[in-house]
Structures are given as C-alpha cells and as structure tokens.
Amino acid sequence: MENDKVPYICGPLTELPLEIREWLKPFYSRIADVCEKIIGKRPFVPHEHYDPIVHASFLPKEVYKKEVDQIRKRTSILIVVAVAPSWGGGIEAGIASLDNIPIILLCPADKIVSRLLLGIPSIRCRIVYDSQENALSMLRSMLKSEIAQKEALGKTIGDLRREIESRG
Numbered sequence: 337m338e339n340d341k342v343p344y345i346c347g348p349l350t351e352l353p354l355e356i357r358e359w360l361k362p363f364y365s366r367i368a369d370v371c372e373k374i375i376g377k378r379p380f381v382p383h384e385h386y387d388p389i390v391h392a393s394f395l396p397k398e399v400y401k402k403e404v405d406q407i408r409k410r411t412s413i414l415i416v417v418a419v420a421p422s423w424g425g426g427i428e429a430g431i432a433s434l435d436n437i438p439i440i441l442l443c444p445a446d447k448i449v450s451r452l453l454l455g456i457p458s459i460r461c462r463i464v465y466d467s468q469e470n471a472l473s474m475l476r477s478m479l480k481s482e483i484a485q486k487e488a489l490g491k492t493i494g495d496l497r498r499e500i501e502s503r504g
Contacts, residue, residue, distance in 0.1 A: 341410050343371045343379035346428040347417030350388050360419065361387075363468050367415060367442075370472050374479045379415070380406050407431045413460075413482075414439045415475070418449045426453055433458045440478065442471050 345364050349357060361383050368379045385391065386399045407414065407428060414432040416439055432439055438460040443449050445466045454462070461478050465471035 341412035342377045343368075343375065343413045343415055344407055344411040344428070344432075345371075345379050345381045345415050345417065348420045349383055352420065356420075360417075363471075364417065366468065366472060367417070367475065370476050371415070371479065374476065374483065380411070403428070404431055407437065408435050411437050413437065415442065416440070416453075417442045418453065419444055419447060426450075429453060429456055440475065442475065 345367050347360060347364055349360070352360065364381050364383060368381045371377075371379045382403060383390075386394055386403065408431060411432065414429060414437055416429050418441060429439055433456045436458050439456060439458050441449070441453070441459055441462045443462060443464050445464050460482075463471060463474045463478065465474060
C-alpha cells in the first residue's frame with residue numbers, strides 16, 4: 337500500500353483572479369513534473385481532477401470526500417504552495433497532519449504565512465523562494481535528498497535484517 341502512495345500538490349484555486357489562477361495552475365503542474373521525474377510517479381494535482389471551473393459539475397461533498405480519501409489513503413507527502421492568505425488549502429494540510437503525512441511548504445518570499453500553518457508538526461521542510469524556477473530547484477534538491485536518506489535507511493535496515501537472519 338505504501339508503494340501506491342504519491343505526493344499531493346495543494347494550493348489555492350477557488351476565488352482567485354483569472355490571471356493568477358492561470359499562472360498558478362502551470363506552476364502546480366511543473367511541481368508535479370519535478371516530483372514525477374525524481375520519484376517516478378505522477379503526484380495528485382487537484383486542478384487536474386477537480387478544477388472549480390473545468391470540473392464545475394462536481395458537488396462540494398464529492399470533492400471533499402475524494403480529496404480527503406486521496407490525502408489520507410494515497411498521499412506520501414503533501415506539498416503546500418502557500419501563495420494566498422486564507423485560501424482553503426489549510427484543510428488539506430490539517431488532514432495530512434492528523435495522519436502524520438510529511439509536508440513540504442513552498443512559500444513565496446514576499447508572502448506572510450499564518451502561524452497556524454507554520455506550526456503544523458508534520459512540516460518536514462519550508463522552502464522560501466523568490467521565483468518559480470528557484471522553488472522548483474530547491475524542491476528538486478530536497479526531494480533527491482529525501483530519497484537518498486530513505487535509500488540509505490532502507491539499506492541499513494536490510495543489512496541489519498540479513499545479519500539477524502544469518503545468526504539464525
């Protein structure tokens with residue numbers, strides 16, 4: 337089941353001015369592209385499934401149920417793009433936190449992020465960036481580091497397991 341989990345990219349969509357929304361959606365997709373290239377799996381990107389304009393036929397309860405299920409059962413890490421105040425993505429971070437799902441927080445250098453969001457215990461990394469390219473570069477480095485740490489830990493556990501098994 338753990339191998340079926342994928343990153344989840346979360347950020348504002350609803351009630352954003354069109355020019356900002358149309359700038360952000362490609363950024364979310366580029367973040368997903370970086371993750372996919374490093375991890376080998378396409379992250380869940382909400383606007384690709386439940387965009388409030390493109391997929392307007394979904395009822396709020398349907399979106400809530402599907403996205404909560406996605407976070408709680410199929411998310412390996414939540415990547416929060418905190419680009420607007422009170423944007424609704426806090427609920428995704430809160431749900432992930434309840435299940436101790438690690439969170440990466442992407443924060444534009446010129447934005448203030450709430451103390452409530454910053455205080456979530458499962459935030460593994462906070463990336464403060466000044467451009468999309470800068471954010472993607474830091475995210476790429478962070479994900480590669482996470483994978484290297486997991487591989488090293490996995491080898492260590494595997495080595496210990498083999499040692500224990502060889503003792504009999």
